Amino acid sequence: MDYLSDERKKSDFDVEAMKVAWAGSIQEFQLSDRMAKLVANDPVFEKFTRPMLGRKELLKNTLRKSAHAWKLIIDLRLSEEEAKWLRLYVDEPAYTDLHWGMFIPAIEGQGTEEQKKKWLPLAKKMQIIGCYAQTELGHGSNVQGLETTATFDTRTDEFIMHSPTLTSSKWWPGGLGKLSTHAVVYARLIVGGQFHGVHGFIVQLRSLEDHSPLPGITVGDIGLKFGNGAYNTMDNGVLRFDHVRIPRNQMLMRVSQVTKEGKIMQSDVPRQLIYGTMVYVRQTIVADASKALSRAVCIATRYSAVRRQFGSRDGGPETQVIDYKTQQSRLFPLLASAYAFRFVSEWLKSLYLDVKQRLEANEFSTLPEAHACTAGLKSLTTTATADGIEECRKLCGGHGYLVSSGLPELFAVYIPACTYEGDNVVLMLQVARFLVKTVSELGHKKPVGTTAYMGRVASLMQKNSAVQTAEGWLNPGAVVEAFESRAARMAVRCAQELAKFGNPEEGFAELAVDLVEVAVSHCQLIVVTKFFEKLQQDIPGKGVKESLEVLCYVYALFLLHKHQGDFLATGYLTPKQASLANAQLRTLYSKVRPNAIALVDSFSYTDHYLGSILGRYDGNVYPKLYEAAWEDPLNDSDVIDGFHQYVQPILKQRLHSAKL
Numbered sequence: 001m002d003y004l005s006d007e008r009k010k011s012d013f014d015v016e017a018m019k020v021a022w023a024g025s026i027q028e029f030q031l032s033d034r035m036a037k038l039v040a041n042d043p044v045f046e047k048f049t050r051p052m053l054g055r056k057e058l059l060k061n062t063l064r065k066s067a068h069a070w071k072l073i074i075d076l077r078l079s080e081e082e083a084k085w086l087r088l089y090v091d092e093p094a095y096t097d098l099h100w101g102m103f104i105p106a107i108e109g110q111g112t113e114e115q116k117k118k119w120l121p122l123a124k125k126m127q128i129i130g131c132y133a134q135t136e137l138g139h140g141s142n143v144q145g146l147e148t149t150a151t152f153d154t155r156t157d158e159f160i161m162h163s164p165t166l167t168s169s170k171w172w173p174g175g176l177g178k179l180s181t182h183a184v185v186y187a188r189l190i191v192g193g194q195f196h197g198v199h200g201f202i203v204q205l206r207s208l209e210d211h212s213p214l215p216g217i218t219v220g221d222i223g224l225k226f227g228n229g230a231y232n233t234m235d236n237g238v239l240r241f242d243h244v245r246i247p248r249n250q251m252l253m254r255v256s257q258v259t260k261e262g263k264i265m266q267s268d269v270p271r272q273l274i275y276g277t278m279v280y281v282r283q284t285i286v287a288d289a290s291k292a293l294s295r296a297v298c299i300a301t302r303y304s305a306v307r308r309q310f311g312s313r314d315g316g317p318e319t320q321v322i323d324y325k326t327q328q329s330r331l332f333p334l335l336a337s338a339y340a341f342r343f344v345s346e347w348l349k350s351l352y353l354d355v356k357q358r359l360e361a362n363e364f365s366t367l368p369e370a371h372a373c374t375a376g377l378k379s380l381t382t383t384a385t386a387d388g389i390e391e392c393r394k395l396c397g398g399h400g401y402l403v404s405s406g407l408p409e410l411f412a413v414y415i416p417a418c419t420y421e422g423d424n425v426v427l428m429l430q431v432a433r434f435l436v437k438t439v440s441e442l443g444h445k446k447p448v449g450t451t452a453y454m455g456r457v458a459s460l461m462q463k464n465s466a467v468q469t470a471e472g473w474l475n476p477g478a479v480v481e482a483f484e485s486r487a488a489r490m491a492v493r494c495a496q497e498l499a500k501f502g503n504p505e506e507g508f509a510e511l512a513v514d515l516v517e518v519a520v521s522h523c524q525l526i527v528v529t530k531f532f533e534k535l536q537q538d539i540p541g542k543g544v545k546e547s548l549e550v551l552c553y554v555y556a557l558f559l560l561h562k563h564q565g566d567f568l569a570t571g572y573l574t575p576k577q578a579s580l581a582n583a584q585l586r587t588l589y590s591k592v593r594p595n596a597i598a599l600v601d602s603f604s605y606t607d608h609y610l611g612s613i614l615g616r617y618d619g620n621v622y623p624k625l626y627e628a629a630w631e632d633p634l635n636d637s638d639v640i641d642g643f644h645q646y647v648q649p650i651l652k653q654r655l656h657s658a659k660l
């Protein structure tokens with residue numbers, strides 16, 4: 001029985017075509033769909049019992065699943081792309097994420113041809129397992145502050161890897177604690193007693209025979225993390241070196257080389273390429289944000305259509321909670337954000353691929369923009385997604401707090417995304433630096449790419465919004481101009497404030513809060529612009545483009561409403577225009593309402609991937625919640641273990657004292 005079938009009949013667009021628009025292409029859709037079904041139909045990938053497992057069982061269970069996934073990849077001869085989707089749908093953080101997601105990309109991006117030839121085949125056949133060991137106990141954000149040393153010994157042609165202090169212990173790398181045989185370790189390069197910046201080194205950590213740590217290496221897991229199950233399937237690790245020697249050719253030498261004689265040679269490649277793996281991973285994290293948010297929204301939307309409260313006076317059906325305007329005003333902007341993040345991630349991937357190609361051809365001019373975009377969008381989308389998942393939990397009322405809703409585990413797994421791969425505030429400050437530099441260069445350098453609007457700063461500072469009616473907001477030009485003006489005005493105002501400081505660094509530190517707001521407004525502009533640009537493309541299917549247009553306006557006008565203080569304070573909008581935008585937003589919510597279920601069906605998530613009773617495709621929530629309760633181990637017996645020992649004596653005492 002499909003309890004949501006009436007909802008599905010209300011929609012006015014072609015869901016199958018929307019699935020393709022969401023996936024990016026028919027090929028991507030088919031590939032992802034095939035992998036989703038492969039995982040969903042395989043009992044090895046069951047995950048309902050995960051939150052009940054102790055740490056050791058949990059990790060072993062993850063190893064079993066990872067081994068099974070690898071067997072499928074080999075047996076079915078899956079491509080790297082298919083394998084990526086397979087791991088995604090297995091939906092369990094594992095050491096393999098870091099092996100494929102960071103260790104291999106670090107070697108690809110920072111290794112020489114010779115190094116790639118040696119290490120990549122081993123890694124790709126999983127004959128070695130690697131992780132990305134950058135962060136230390138004492139330093140994460142400040143990469144230049146890392147303390148691990150790699151001292152070159154000309155006599156033996158080796159580097160000596162050493163952890164000189166407790167705070168220099170590597171701390172956090174995923175896959176490091178128990179599984180990795182190798183790591184790309186970031187350390188201070190010391191040659192001839194001189195410090196030459198932080199570089200990456202490939203270091204073997206464990207024996208390939210018996211997996212025991214090699215001499216001089218202390219390695220282990222850093223302990224339990226937030227939430228049951230959740231990220232505890234990952235062995236985030238601690239690592240210390242006691243004068244461990246590695247051959248010279250294990251320093252990743254695309255950026256700088258150390259010769260046998262101890263000479264440092266700089267290639268034409270900019271130093272920043274050492275941070276290149278982070279650019280790559282931040283880009284993938286934006287795509288992951290759309291997946292995590294769309295999952296939470298899918299659960300909350302389906303459940304909001306099933307759930308009824310109040311509204312019936314004559315014994316008829318009560319109101320579906322999705323029909324309350326307050327529910328819509330919390331849920332639909334998140335639905336729109338999931339689509340917005342999906343499309344901006346698609347654009348970001350193409351920007352990244354373009355930069356990668358240029359880097360391979362030793363063309364580095366677009367790297368600063370790629371850094372600013374990946375850092376800023378990673379920060380913006382992960383913050384919104386973490387907050388959005390929690391909002392979805394609240395939208396599901398009490399049942400959202402049950403682990404079987406899928407939301408607690410999703411939240412616990414997701415929230416570190418606001419911290420890993422760069423703390424979100426630290427990353428926004430990087431964007432702010434880039435914007436301040438862009439503004440300061442306006443006189444002699446034409447801004448391009450995502451900052452091109454700064455080239456029109458004079459007119460953006462003068463012209464105010466011309467919107468006169470609520471319908472006037474349904475105009476891409478009017479909306480984009482509003483976001484451009486807000487971003488440009490905030491950036492210029494901040495630059496003017498900065499100029500009042502004699503020392504620019506002091507000014508930057510003092511105005512950091514405002515600078516973060518400038519960076520956020522710039523990143524929101526990017527997301528809004530890329531959504532409108534997506535709508536310029538050919539998007540086939542009845543009603544698909546129209547539904548996406550509605551979501552695009554919801555996303556933009558919701559932000560405009562939320563941040564109306566900025567738009568009013570910069571003088572671009574009047575209070576009347578802001579309230580017209582809000583009126584339009586209400587109308588847009590009514591347009592989303594009949595399509596809400598179809599819009600979340602378009603994510604094409606299997607029930608296995610969603611992992612939620614509240615988000616079941618068939619909407620059969622109550623019987624399944626009731627059934628699941630009886631599967632809890634506490635309900636194995638009517639009288640719980642411990643009752644006779646700890647509770648009964650108290651009860652007896654009460655009876656005894658009552659007699660007295």
Ligand SMILES: CC/C=C\C/C=C\C/C=C\CCCC(=O)SCCNC(=O)CCNC(=O)[C@H](O)C(C)(C)COP(=O)(O)OP(=O)(O)OC[C@H]1O[C@@H](n2cnc3c(N)ncnc32)[C@H](O)[C@@H]1OP(=O)(O)O
Binds near residue numbers: 135143
């Ligand atoms: C497929 C993927 C699968 C799995 C992976 C996904 C999820 C798995 C889960 C978890 C993985 C988590 C892994 C990690 O967390 S790894 C550790 C990540 N660590 C960080 O992100 C540290 C953050 N800190 C930094 O990035 C930097 O230290 C800094 C904040 C940027 C400061 O650098 P610093 O050199 O001290 O300072 P600046 O003077 O500000 O910068 C100098 C210069 O460099 C430019 N820059 C900085 N970063 C980059 C970059 N990444 N790319 C290019 N350029 C960069 C900066 O703009 C400046 O340029 P100028 O022109 O102004 O000189």
Ligand SMILES: Cc1cc2nc3c(=O)[nH]c(=O)nc-3n(C[C@H](O)[C@H](O)[C@H](O)COP(=O)(O)OP(=O)(O)OC[C@H]3O[C@@H](n4cnc5c(N)ncnc54)[C@H](O)[C@@H]3O)c2cc1C
Binds near residue numbers: 132133140231421426
């Ligand atoms: C689940 C998880 C997995 C991880 N995986 C890996 C991995 O595989 N490999 C790896 O190397 N690392 C990994 N990390 C580490 C991660 O990259 C760092 O924790 C992250 O970069 C943040 O650095 P930090 O911990 O030093 O935070 P801190 O910098 O200490 O941040 C603490 C606070 O200080 C603020 N702050 C710091 N600097 C500034 C500044 N300049 N201006 C204003 N405010 C500032 C931050 O905003 C934050 O509020 C992982 C972390 C987690 C949680």
